[in-house]
Amino acid sequence: MDKQRLNQIIEEKKDVFINVSDKIWEYAETRFVEVKSSELLCEILESEGFSIEKNIADIDTAFVASFGSGNPVVAILGEYDALSGMSQKPGIAEKVALSEGASGHGCGHNLLGAGSLAAAVAVKKFMEENKILGTIRYYGCPGEEGGSGKTFMARAGAFNDVDIALTWHPLTHNKVMSMNTLANYQIYYRFYGRSAHAAAVPHLGRSALDAVELMNVGVNYLREHIIQEARVHYAVTNTGGSSPNVVQAEAEVLYLIRAPKVNQVQEIYERVCNIAKGAALMTDTRCEIVFDKACSDIILNNTLEKLLYKNFIEVGVPQLDESEMQFAKTMRNTLAASDISSDLRTTSEYMGGEGQEIVEKLKEKVVSDIILLYSYSAMKLPISTDVGDVSWIVPTAQLGVACNVFGTPGHSWQTVAQGKTSFAHKGMLVAGKVLARTAVDALIRPEVVAEAKEELKRTLAGAKYVSPIPAGVKPSFIK
Numbered sequence: 001m002d003k004q005r006l007n008q009i010i011e012e013k014k015d016v017f018i019n020v021s022d023k024i025w026e027y028a029e030t031r032f033v034e035v036k037s038s039e040l041l042c043e044i045l046e047s048e049g050f051s052i053e054k055n056i057a058d059i060d061t062a063f064v065a066s067f068g069s070g071n072p073v074v075a076i077l078g079e080y081d082a083l084s085g086m087s088q089k090p091g092i093a094e095k096v097a098l099s100e101g102a103s104g105h106g107c108g109h110n111l112l113g114a115g116s117l118a119a120a121v122a123v124k125k126f127m128e129e130n131k132i133l134g135t136i137r138y139y140g141c142p143g144e145e146g147g148s149g150k151t152f153m154a155r156a157g158a159f160n161d162v163d164i165a166l167t168w169h170p171l172t173h174n175k176v177m178s179m180n181t182l183a184n185y186q187i188y189y190r191f192y193g194r195s196a197h198a199a200a201v202p203h204l205g206r207s208a209l210d211a212v213e214l215m216n217v218g219v220n221y222l223r224e225h226i227i228q229e230a231r232v233h234y235a236v237t238n239t240g241g242s243s244p245n246v247v248q249a250e251a252e253v254l255y256l257i258r259a260p261k262v263n264q265v266q267e268i269y270e271r272v273c274n275i276a277k278g279a280a281l282m283t284d285t286r287c288e289i290v291f292d293k294a295c296s297d298i299i300l301n302n303t304l305e306k307l308l309y310k311n312f313i314e315v316g317v318p319q320l321d322e323s324e325m326q327f328a329k330t331m332r333n334t335l336a337a338s339d340i341s342s343d344l345r346t347t348s349e350y351m352g353g354e355g356q357e358i359v360e361k362l363k364e365k366v367v368s369d370i371i372l373l374y375s376y377s378a379m380k381l382p383i384s385t386d387v388g389d390v391s392w393i394v395p396t397a398q399l400g401v402a403c404n405v406f407g408t409p410g411h412s413w414q415t416v417a418q419g420k421t422s423f424a425h426k427g428m429l430v431a432g433k434v435l436a437r438t439a440v441d442a443l444i445r446p447e448v449v450a451e452a453k454e455e456l457k458r459t460l461a462g463a464k465y466v467s468p469i470p471a472g473v474k475p476s477f478i479k
């Protein structure tokens with residue numbers, strides 16, 4: 001079997017994948033309202049001969065596209081949600097909103113969704129041409145950003161019959177993403193008081209905004225007394241109005257609590273809830289606690305990661321032409337020195353302090369053309385992903401491909417601006433090729449699947465997956 005054929009299939013259909021990526025970039029739909037984006041992906045997958053199951057886990061924009069039958073079942077995960085308030089004109093090295101206040105693809109999930117699509121389509125065609133048995137699936141996973149779409153899908157059992165799951169993320173590096181991430185909970189704290197004329201009868205008012213402020217002060221004192229690795233962030237999502245002469249009757253704050261393990265998040269969550277109750281007591285208001293979403297830490301799989309690495313080396317990194325390089329240089333000029341040094345530090349941590357010469361080389365690079373030497377469980381990242389929940393159920397591995405200029409911060413206008421460029425497209429196609437090869441390896445080599453599963457079992461050492469999202473909690477929309 002000539003796996004070069006997978007590259008060929010992707011190259012032949014590359015205009016379709018690029019078009020899908022660009023369209024999703026333009027739709028820029030945020031968590032759980034990715035209607036047009038998911039429809040477009042379903043349309044292409046259907047026309048390519050996949051059968052589609054929609055409305056997974058009761059989420060309108062979650063779907064599974066399948067081809068083939070029986071085991072192994074190989075899942076390729078795709079995302080397509082944007083971030084609110086990140087609108088930016090494409091292909092320019094200047095911060096200019098396309099539409100003021102609108103959303104934008106600040107995390108490159110347009111590329112993520114389309115790159116995974118390329119992989120699934122190529123694997124399906126390759127299976128037909130080579131009469132390979134088994135099932136290839138594309139998982140349409142909405143609401144990764146602040147929504148934990150995959151966690152809801154996992155809770156509904158969507159991954160239970162899967163043997164292997166693969167995904168990728170556009171980055172500024174080329175590497176297998178063997179990195180530990182944090183579990184998290186996201187919770188709304190809503191306070192209800194009593195409005196009153198703030199000057200005439202302030203003694204009759206009970207301020208919900210005071211409660212929010214006191215709660216935040218309390219949590220800021222808590223920080224010193226929780227584990228170092230934890231992260232606690234908040235956003236005031238309802239200030240209770242803009243009139244200072246009205247005592248605010250309602251106010252709301254959204255908390256995001258992260259820690260390495262779910263039980264550690266749970267412990268901090270309980271303490272944050274107590275602080276909220278304390279704030280309500282202090283202000284004579286009522287507090288309502290609304291659990292929004294959660295995700296688990298990631299369980300890495302060395303067996304699959306080694307395979308991804310081997311295939312990445314075989315496919316090679318994206319090759320940029322002169323004009324792409326020129327634009328990349330202009331974009332690089334918009335980055336702060338601290339952006340570059342932060343990316344260099346990430347490289348150094350990933351290489352475990354070994355790759356000083358690579359760090360030196362990368363200092364001069366506008367776009368990384370180096371595949372970082374794979375090292376298992378290389379580092380701990382203080383971020384979270386809902387891929388974590390999938391990884392507890394099925395052996396999972398993630399690839400990272402440079403689609404952005406080295407140093408580009410995540411969730412930045414620069415990421416949005418680069419999301420439609422031809423060099424981002426090249427990175428996306430490389431990701432599709434590497435994922436396709438790895439999926440084919442899993443389909444034709446049952447020993448790889450068995451080894452990956454055995455490894456997952458060993459790593460979990462008897463621990464069972466329990467959804468961090470309580471029963472009855474449904475996905476919410478951005479308000």
Ligand SMILES: [Zn+2]
Pocket residue numbers: 107108109144169
């Ligand atoms: Zn992302």
